[in-house]
Amino acid sequence: MRSLTANVGRKNNSSENIFQDTNIRRILISRPNQRLGNLLLITPLLQEIAAVYPQCKIDLFVKGGVAPQIFRNYDTIDTIIELPKKPFKEPFRYLKSWLKIRTTSYDLAINVDKVSSSGRLSVRFSRARFKLFGDSLNESIGLMYFDFKHIAKAPVYNFRFAGLQENIFDKSDKVPYLDLKLDHSEILNGRKILQALVPENTKVISLFTYATGSKCHSVEWWEEFYEKVRLHFLDYTIIEILPVENISQIGSKALTYYSRDIREIGSVIANTSVFIGADSGIMHLASASKIPVIGLFNVTNPLKYSPYNHNSLGIETADNNIENIIEVLETILRYRLRT
Template structure:
């Protein structure tokens, strides 16, 4: 599919680009047909960027699966969420209906998030839109910004470059962070849950010991790390958030929290002092909950996936030592 769609959209970039008034952009389509939690959270910076640039717009999302309505529940400017089913051939009518909708609706601007997404490029080609951005790499931005390679940031940099062609200034402001936009009520509920598990006399360090595939550290690795954490941070509670698989790499030694509710988990995170876990959707969820997040990396790219909100750090565990990690955690807690 990548080969077939490699040239989709390139010809439209040769169209005459006329200057536009940001206030006249009323309806925008953002295409990210992916069902994974992490990938949906990673487009929240782009949604914020579009909102800042076009304050009068409504944003439709073209996605896959059922998580997007949960992730963007409190984003007031989100309009229609057009969902592809996760299993296309088992839900063929729903699959076709989603494609028909992006053709039926009219958009002032249609944006593909990931240039390597075949479905994303096709959706923008099919969309009924005045302006279409297919997600091409901006080579100037690539060389100018040290953080360009981050998966949440390069869509923003690329869009800014495209919009500059339309007469919209490329503002030198930081790329927005991942944000879930939790309500005060949700945060209060998260605190109530935390208080039921551990006393409020001490702050809590939250651990997530699971991850998929090779990203998951061994039980031996986690037990050694956990024993060191208990000694070094005795003034904190250590608490483990469990995955849906209900497994613990530390043998359930710490108090545990489990929920299937994504927003409830994030609200719970928001009441803890720091999150520590491998590169995963949960790591991005903690980051989107706006708490210091320590990402542990061994096989995936730090530059592409690291948490970057305030007081967050990414650790390449293959190239550092346990004492280095302890110092970093102290820094996150201190700030």
């Protein structure tokens, strides 16, 4: 499918002069993917679009049922068009979702991931005056930004340089951080849940030891890491955030927290001092909850998937031993949290 759709929109010229049009009122953003992390990673683009077109309404073309939870507090979002996870089991719902983007008139349609076949096709299929397929960045523009390959930042850079309107934005403008937009009541609820596990005012390190497939570090690695962190930071309590599979790579030696509510998990993490976990959707959820995050990478590329917010970074565990990671953690806890 990628080879068949690679050239869809390549000769499209409808993106020209997009920022000179002040009548952009309805926008379609296409990210037909059901993974938690991939959906959270479009929150910088949503913020960027809202800043440029504050009066616009956005429809999201996604997959699965998690999007309404993630984007609950995004006022600019109007309709979430959800493809079923298994289209052959729900063919009529699948076709209805595609017809929705065809029967709605949009001023602008944006494909988030340029290698997404469904994303490219959905933008091509839409009735939009302007269409962005994710190919705005050419090599010379990409060289201006060391981080343009990051999966959360590339769509923003693509949007900024659509139609080659380089002068619209200051090149020093920072890409917005991931943001779950937790409200005050959600933060308070997360604090209440945390206080049921540890005494009030306890400093907490949140740990997530699971990841899918080869991204998951071994039980032996995690057990050694946990013991060294526990002994090095005796003034902190470690709480393990359990995945939906309810699996612990450290044999539940730490206090554990389990929930299937995405926003509740985020609110609990938001009340901890730092999050440590392998490359996963929960890692990006922690980033979107606005606390420092250390992402542990053993197969995926941190240049593309690193946690993205203030005081966060990705570490390749093949190139850094546990002592190196602890030094980074100590720097975050002792110094960066004071700034």
